[in-house]
Amino acid sequence: MSDKKRVSRSMRWLRRFCKTAVNWVSKLFDQIVYNKRASLAVSVMAAVAICISVNFEDLSAMFVNGSQTTLNVSGIPVEVRIDEEQYKVEGLPNTADLTVTGTPADIQVFRSQQSNVTVTANLTSFGPGRNEVPLTVSGVPDSLSVTVNPESCSINIIQKQTRTFDIKPELLLGSGQKASDFQTPVLDQTKVRITASPNELNAIRTVKALVDASGQSGDFTLSAVIAAYNANGDKITVTMQPQTVTATVKAAQKEENPNG
Structure with a gap:
């Protein structure tokens, strides 16, 4: 062919x-x-x-690259370790954020135990003044890696001072009451010792014993809470000794009618 x-x-x-x-x-x-x-x-x-x-890249990252996953946890309260009766701390954040990395199984276990996590600023070894302090994390299993944000913070430790202030009674009236219905309250103590930072002590303009007369119509005695205020009338949070005093209030004497 x-x-x-x-x-x-x-x-x-x-x-x-x-x-x-x-x-x-x-x-x-x-x-x-x-x-x-x-x-x-x-x-x-x-x-x-x-x-x-x-999803090929995601699947390969999960099954080929060690099955690692990341969990972000925000708003963990920062606990401070210091003698708060002696020192005031400025510049310390209220909360911190965590980044936790591990296997999906370990992350799932961590989720159920997340309430055990604490972030701490241990200031017991630091003295007054500016300090750079680390934040430490506890309550995270060893099988997980964790980073905290911020890792450290710049703070100011201030030595507190104590001063003595005079207490002035303030009558708190209820609906339908008048200041003329009562005599000036009498306090069993007229002095209070206040412990705070120097700036806070200098800001105090008046210290009052708050005598609540609402619902009262005659003589009465009660425990009055003490509060410190700045020049704007804002309450200042400080340590006081004592925190309350006993106030005795008498009803105003009614004038007699001479023609009666």
Whole structure:
């Protein structure tokens, strides 16, 4: 058989194969397009393929790179260790944030025990003045790594001082009452010792014993709370000794009618 005949026969076979393949693909396409079940199956397979391709990096990070995951925890209260009767601390944040890293299983266990976590600023070894102090974390399992933000903070430790102030009674009246209904309250103590920072002590303008007369109509005695105020009338939070005094109040004497 000559070479020309072999080539001619091969070409005829190739044309028949291509025609058959095209017809088969065409019929398969028609079955998929016009068959609901087949269309649904193809759609599902396409969706799965897309999801796998989109999340391939995330899946590989979880199953190939040690299955590490990260949990951010914000707003953990900062506990301070210091003699608060002797010192005042300025510049310490109220809360701190944590970044916890570990396996998904360990992170899940940590979630259930998260209330045991504490962030502490231990100032017992620091003296008065400016200090850079670290924040430490406890209550996190050893299987997890944790970082705290901020890791440290610049604070000012101030030595408190104590001064003695005079106490003035202030009568608190209720609805329908008048100051003229009562005599000036008499206190069993007229002095109070206040311990605070020098700036707080200098800001105190008056110290009052708050005598609540609401609901009273005659003589009465009660325990009056002591409060310190600045020049704007704002209450200042300080340590007081004593915190209350006993106040005795007499009703105002009614004037006698000489014509009665």
